[in-house]
Amino acid sequence: xxxxxxxxxxxxxxxxxxxxxxxxxxxxxxxxxxxxxxxxxxxxxxxxxxxxxxxxxxxxxxxxxxxxxxxxx
Amino acid sequence: xxxxxxxxxxxxxxxxxxxxxxxxxxxxxxxxxxxxxxxxxxxxxxxxxxxxxxxxxxxxxxxxxxxxxxxxxxxxxxxxxxxxxxxxxxxxxxxxxxxxxxxxxxxxxxxxxxxxxxxxxxxxxxxxxxxxxxxxxxxxxxxxxxxxxxxxxxxxxxxxxxxxxxxxxxxxxxxxxxxxxxxxxxxxxxxxxxxx
Numbered sequence: 492x493x494x495x496x497x498x499x500x501x502x503x504x505x506x507x508x509x510x511x512x513x514x515x516x517x518x519x520x521x522x523x524x525x526x527x528x529x530x531x532x533x534x535x536x537x538x539x540x541x542x543x544x545x546x547x548x549x550x551x552x553x554x555x556x557x558x559x560x561x562x563x564x
Numbered sequence: 565x566x567x568x569x570x571x572x573x574x575x576x577x578x579x580x581x582x583x584x585x586x587x588x589x590x591x592x593x594x595x596x597x598x599x600x601x602x603x604x605x606x607x608x609x610x611x612x613x614x615x616x617x618x619x620x621x622x623x624x625x626x627x628x629x630x631x632x633x634x635x636x637x638x639x640x641x642x643x644x645x646x647x648x649x650x651x652x653x654x655x656x657x658x659x660x661x662x663x664x665x666x667x668x669x670x671x672x673x674x675x676x677x678x679x680x681x682x683x684x685x686x687x688x689x690x691x692x693x694x695x696x697x698x699x700x701x702x703x704x705x706x707x708x709x710x711x712x713x714x715x716x717x718x719x720x721x722x723x724x725x726x727x728x729x730x731x732x733x734x735x736x737x738x739x740x741x742x743x744x745x746x747x748x749x750x751x752x753x754x755x756x757x758x759x760x
Binding site: 501502503504505506509510522523524526527528529530531532535536537544545546549552555557558559560561562563 | 571575586588657
């Protein structure tokens with residue numbers, strides 16, 4: 492069994508790429524998800540970001556539109 | 565790091581195009597954040613046999629145990645220290661459970677005897693233990709907790725996926741492991757909420 496077969500990368504964007512991506516679109520065209528804790532979100536978050544702390548992700552996945560591109564931070 | 569794990573979960577759940585924004589909100593504000601060790605989401609091919617799933621689970625549990633136990637000396641915060649000690653103990657129990665499954669799948673073989681030779685110790689999330697311990701040195705407790713949350717998220721996700729691939733008692737075991745990882749996740753998140 493090749494152990495390295497078990498790991499795959501996650502697609503990512505730099506903050507700059509994300510900025511460009513969102514600038515050209517309507518906020519309804521993508522999901523922007525803040526996966527931090529509520530306190531962190533309160534202190535500051537990106538405009539329009541939906542707060543779903545990572546621990547709640549599995550039960551709240553249905554709140555996201557699966558057909559739209561999604562950015563997490 | 566949490567968002568990377570989150571992105572992996574969402575991509576796996578079938579969302580169209582999922583991207584993790586590198587560096588999180590700190591990068592957005594133009595600051596450069598210190599990165600965690602390179603990690604990848606664990607996954608397995610369609611052809612993976614039950615004993616391979618059990619072996620992978622054992623290796624990841626063993627790696628995580630080493631991480632939690634190794635972090636003990638670095639942590640100054642008493643609550644975090646205690647939580648990490650408890651998590652290390654929990655991972656020992658998980659290793660035993662998974663070793664038992666492996667024995668069942670292989671007609672009595674010990675998983676330790678069948679491990680690939682020359683492997684690095686890898687923990688949940690596919691991160692090398694030695695790199696993670698090195699990375700964690702001198703980091704804030706909140707940063708280390710975030711990292712542990714990312715690990716447990718990956719573990720939770722991995723067990724749910726394994727559970728769907730199995731049936732009978734093995735399925736029940738992986739479901740229970742998934743639930744326990746989720747509780748770890750919640751305990752880490754609770755502590756992080758107090759530290760941020």
